């Protein structure tokens with residue numbers, strides 16, 4: 001029996017109007033939809049975003065992904081979820097795995113893709129790009145990410161401010177995703193580097209409760225998980 005194709009679909013950062021036409025078209029035609037959620041609750045934002053587009057009789061299967069740094073726990077979850085997905089593909093069902101923003105950028109889909117490619121090489125995987133959180137946030141905050149000979153980098157703040165300290169040597173604009181846990185450390189580093197007034201915080205872009213904070217110095221902020229920083233490092237320390 002012919003196996004189904006797995007579509008990794010980026011659904012954009014929140015606003016359902018930022019779902020691409022290609023993604024919406026596929027979602028109107030695919031019956032099996034996998035939606036990731038954190039094991040802390042059963043809510044899937046990616047599913048919420050696509051709900052206006054899916055078939056009435058679509059079967060939505062929520063897959064639990066733990067929010068942990070424990071490699072073993074994570075790998076077990078990736079393997080188990082990959083097996084569930086493959087069991088549907090083996091029945092010949094085309095299936096979609098929906099993911100926030102873009103599937104190739106800090107996405108759970110990347111891990112699933114790697115496991116399936118390694119363990120089930122005969123399965124066809126197609127990736128449908130999505131609008132990233134930082135492209136939507138730059139538009140919302142009116143921040144140009146790069147022009148002319150400039151460069152910008154995207155880093156993760158999940159481990160603290162170390163990557164930011166390195167990034168200021170090589171980029172004119174820096175985007176920091178996953179800032180929520182280490183926000184005060186990142187803020188202190190920005191102060192030290194004289195960049196605190198050049199940073200904009202965008203939270204829940206395109207969603208209820210959206211916030212664009214242009215003065216992060218003056219506010220006592222506890223950003224939500226869906227928050228990122230865009231830092232203007234033009235004229236700053238660079239090693240070119």
Ligand SMILES: C[S@@+](CC[C@H](N)C(=O)[O-])C[C@H]1O[C@@H](n2cnc3c(N)ncnc32)[C@H](O)[C@@H]1O
Pocket residue numbers: 013014099100101102103105106107131132133134137176177178179180202203204205206207225226227228
């Ligand atoms: C696991 S990454 C997902 C990135 C996503 N694949 C993308 O292409 O943008 C999660 C981080 O993306 C950022 N993010 C995602 N959606 C966002 C939104 N609507 N507003 C602000 N930041 C968002 C936050 O920094 C969050 O901690």
